[in-house]
Every structure is written in structure tokens, then in C-alpha cells.
Amino acid sequence: MTNPSLLILAGDGIGPEVMAEVRKIIDWFGAKRGVSFDVSEGLVGGCAYDAHGTPLTDETMARAQEVDAVLLGAVGGPKYDNLDFSVKPERGLLRLRKEMDLYANLRPAQCFNALADFSSLKKDVVAGLDIMIVRELTSGIYFGEPRGIFEEGNERVGINTQRYTESEIERVARSAFELARRRNNRVCSMEKANVMESGLLWREVVQKVHDEEYPDVELSHMYADAGAMQLCRWPKQFDVIVTDNLFGDLLSDAAAMLTGSLGMLPSASLGAPMANGRPKALYEPVHGSAPDIAGQGKANPIACILSFAMALRYSFDMGSDADRLEKAVEKVLADGLRTADLLGEDGVQPVSTSEMGDAVVAALDASL
Ligand code: IPM
């Protein structure tokens, strides 16, 4: 049997630093668990633009289509702010999502016990929080046509189009219901059916998929603005939230921040199964490239490490090893290790990015 293959695209800003820590974890699994990954690397985002004039080359895109999973760090930075839209770092990421057809973006928002004090919300509101946002990732206003800035009379008009087909809604709804069955069996679907036709269709289709295929799962619907409010008021009422591309972008940032651990949260973007049965997949931290702290050893590598744990779970059928890695992270936090983003407690000195990675490796060793 051939080794599972991984394409690592570390990207910009803190991407390379946090990815270096994931490499330690990957090596650990090779040395101690006998699972050697066939790892290749490529460029995405601003660094790819600097080297090739494009945020993602066709060669890297083709490689991403071949491998079992892609692991991405972060893209973007102020250096690229004035580039044309077509070559901005973000386009590299959007092209990967679109061409790999990664329609289901899983964004867990979990509050680690050791960190419940870091939330801007009261501790009892967030302690033990564990919700999963499923964001549609390949359609909606991010990709709808027409789009552009056009002349209209004597002024310009900026246009984007929100667009969803029934099949696009159906497949992401199924992903959410499947996940809910393995969790607490509840799905809340969010849209603006009171204002948008695409939202009305979303609501109808999610309900139909539920009634025909997942009647055992508890389904509710909420307008996305009310959903944002409920997320801040009492987030523990939710289990799985399913929503469109743009609302999912906003709601997942809000949910991540209320756990107090934006630097801690992973994500998985999954598509249809490939010939080998594994889903097309890309894993990346929810946080961005944090250019203000890049290159200083301050970044928290945990989000990227936990993204690799999601890869173990969803791409490689290694759920118990994913549990092992997640427990190692929890142990390191319970032991009091904190990167600079998690300071606030008296007298705690921050550890560097690589010290945090080493500590996770040591906790993995101790788990054997
Ligand atoms: C995200 C990011 C991206 C998005 C950007 C970097 C294109 O905000 O993954 O949430 O808007 O989807």
C-alpha cells in the first residue's frame, strides 16, 4: 500500500512558522506510530505571487487535486493589499476551494477548559462549548455572476450575486445532518429567508433533505442575524449550524472569538469522495496570516496542529490518533503553557511557537 500523501502549502505571514510545528507532529507519527506520510510542499498566496506572479500556479493546483489531503497555513499580508483582485493572495485559496469543489467547510468552535477565562463572554456561557459550523464554501456571493465594478450613467456600481442551486444546498445540508448524527443530533440552519429568495430556497431545501433523509435529526431554522445574536447570548444551545458562504464566514469568526481561542481553531474543507474513497480535502487554521507578529516566534501553532488532527480523522480514518493528538494539546494547555496570544493570567511567561510544538510532541510521547 502506498503512503498517504499530503501537500503542504504554508503560505504567508505566520503560516510557515506554525506549519514547521505540524511537521514535527507528522514526523512523530512516522517515527512512533508507523504512519509515514508522503509530504510535498508548494507555494500559495503572496509568496507564490512573489515567485511566479500568481497566487497559485497550475502545477500546484494539479498537485492539490492528486494528493489525499492539502494542509494550508495562511495567506495574505499588507504587502499585497494593492494588487489587482485577480492576483491577490486570497485568490489562491479561493481557487483551491472552487476547483477541488470543497463545498463543506467544517469549523468547530470549541472552548478549551483551560482557556474559558479568555473569552470576552462570561465563563459559564462558554465553558464546555462545542459547536460545529458547516459553511457552504464553493458558491453563493463569493462566486456568483454577474460580478464586477461597472459604469452606470455617470457613476460606478459594484455588483456581486448571491446564487444557490438546489443541489448545492442539498449536498451541504447532507454534510451537516451526517455530522449531527455523530454529535448531538441537532442542526440549526441559518439564512435570511425573510429578505432573500436564495435564503427562502435554502430553507425549503434543507427542510426537504431533512424530511426525506434525516427525520431522526432535530432541525431548526433561524434568520442569520438572529443567529448571530443567539451565538453571543447562549452559544451552547447549538450543536451543528449550517449556513451559506458569506454568513458562514461571519458567523464562524464570531463563534471562534467567543471561545477565546482564535489561535486555536482548526477547519476542514471537504468535497466529494475520490476514487480511493477519501473525500477531497483541505485543512487549515481559522486564523489568518497575522503579519504583525510574523517571524517572531510568537504565533500559536495549535490551530494548525489541530487542523492536522482533523486530517487524521476525516481523510485518513485515524480517529483514535486524532483523539490522541487533541488530548496532547489539552494536556499542554492544562499544564499551563501559553503562547503570547493567550496571556492574561498573572505571572505566566509566554512560550514560543516552537516550544509549544515541542511540548505537544512530548505530550504525544507520554501518551504511548
Ligand atoms: C476565511 C477567510 C477567507 C474567506 C478569505 C481569506 C478569502 O476569511 O477562510 O474565513 O473569506 O473565506
Ligand code: MG
Ligand atoms: Mg473569514
